[in-house]
Amino acid sequence: MKMISKKLKWLWSLTALTMLSCNAPADKKDTHLTKPNIVVIYADDLGFGDVSCYNSGKLQTPGIDRLAQEGIRFNNGYATSATCTPSRYALLTGEYPWRNKRAQILKGDAPALIDPTAPTLPKMLKQGGYTTGIIGKWHLGLGNGSINWNEKITPGPNEMGFDEAFIMAATNDRVPNVYVENGSVVGLNVNDPLEVSYVSNFKGEPTGKNNPEMLRMMYSVGHNMSINNGIPRIGFQKGGKAAQWIDEDMADTFLIRAQNFVKTHQAEPFFLFYALHQPHVPRIPHQRFAGKSGLGPRGDAILEADWCVSEFLKTLDELQLAENTIVIFSSDNGPVLDDGYQDQAVELNGDHTPNGHLRGGKYSLFDAGTHVPFIVRWNGYIAAGTSDALVSQVDLYASLAALTGQQNKRHDSQNLLKAFLGQTPKGRESIVLEGIGRKTAFRKGDWVLIPPYNGPAIEKGTNIELGNAKVSRLYNLKDDPSQLNNRAIEMPEKAAQLLAEMEAIINHKN
Secondary structure, eight states: OOOOOHHHHHHIIIIIHHHTOSOOOSSHHHHHHHSOEEEEEEESSOOTTSSGGGSOSSOOOHHHHHHHHHSEEEEEEEOSBSSHHHHHHHHHHSSOGGGSTTOSOOOTTOOOSSOTTSOOHHHHHHHTTOEEEEEEEOOSOOSSSSOOTTSOOOSSGGGGTOSEEEEESSOTTBSOOBEEETTEETTOOTTSOOEEESSOOOTTOOBTTTOGGGOSSOBSSSOOSBEETTEEOBSEEESOGGGBOOGGGHHHHHHHHHHHHHHHTTTSOEEEEEEOOTTSSSOOOOTTTTTSSSSOHHHHHHHHHHHHHHHHHHHHHHTTOGGGEEEEEEESSOOOSOSSBOSOTTTTOTTOOTTTTOSOOTTOSSGGGTBOOEEEEOTTTSOSEEEEEEEEGGGHHHHHHHHHTOOOOOSSOOOOHHHHTTSOSOOOSEEEEEOGGGOEEEEETTEEEEOOOOSOSEETTTTEEOOOOSSOEEEETTTOTTOOOOOTTTOHHHHHHHHHHHHHHHHSOO
């Protein structure tokens, strides 16, 4: 890692030490010095090799690269899980997702996953004087299990600590295909009520399975139920036609909302969770990006996401907020090509490597399932460079608590503030990593252990190795980042030691 310059050290001595103080000044100008704005930009299914600053793959991502050029690019940054809902749960709660048995991929009408009385990142920052907002993908459940989409929906993001929330309920491939703002469906016509079911279709409603002539994108595995915008989804919906989104407009809709949140709250400390939907399926980017990547809709969607990052950073520049805002960029899990639609992601991928030099991908216990892009920028306070520190999204809770003088109420979350600010090359010693189905692997230092598990070797329809096998796998990621050489047979004591340490963490109550 590059060392902090003398100028940056001087700046730190004048301001950053004050930032760690629990005593916040009263006036807004001083409050801004002690409480920098915090933005988390969270991609969906973006791989380690999909971002050009990681020197892998064929795509160019100048917006995300700008963050890396002006901040710290972590080479060992991790999501907690190889699937979306669990990773989002960990980031917002500071708790490993496998501690909550419901923290798995949720249906679009699932009840709220986070206990409204539990500590959360936005609650903690709100208590510290921040205005909090979420724009984009939620996928952490809404309501109490029986949602009436035509009335106020609670609990939701607002009850979890967000002052403002403009979200999609689940994913862009799951119904309902509507935006929800502060608990209410946006643009809903009272004369055309919205109904949602994950059990059976509504009488007379077309589906992708029965009405392929209505589709402009064909499904591959699943994704053959209700149709919106010519695309079949998971689950069934009826009514609410005026409120249903247009996929091509989704990126612009979320970006404008994120920009407006910043403009509205620029005079006060704010926390924004800007949750991109790209490159999750169905990949339907705006026409401006169609065909631009040469890799098909998936590549185009990544270029669209990168453009969103660029435009958002321009907004910070225009408002002169760049030096007063910490921007954290990462992804909820690793990459996947064919994930339910026939969009030629595999055929058009060419020699692009979404997972970089890593093995596996989304759903997988292998490294590419959770080893993701991870960048932190704070202009003027973080020296540009790279870090090999082992860091996890679950650590944002404790680290931002330390930054803002708040209490860390989560045992799983570690205070890695010095690593995130580039003051030390040391991160956490170990981390428990989760694949699909609540199965876990364990990384400590350069070593990673995948215990034996029953189950399929390949995730259906994706061609991604899940990491299930009858024997233990032990890899040294420094010597063998592609996890090709299993050392468990020659080093049984090492494998046993790591297994015992992982089980001790799992059995420890948070």
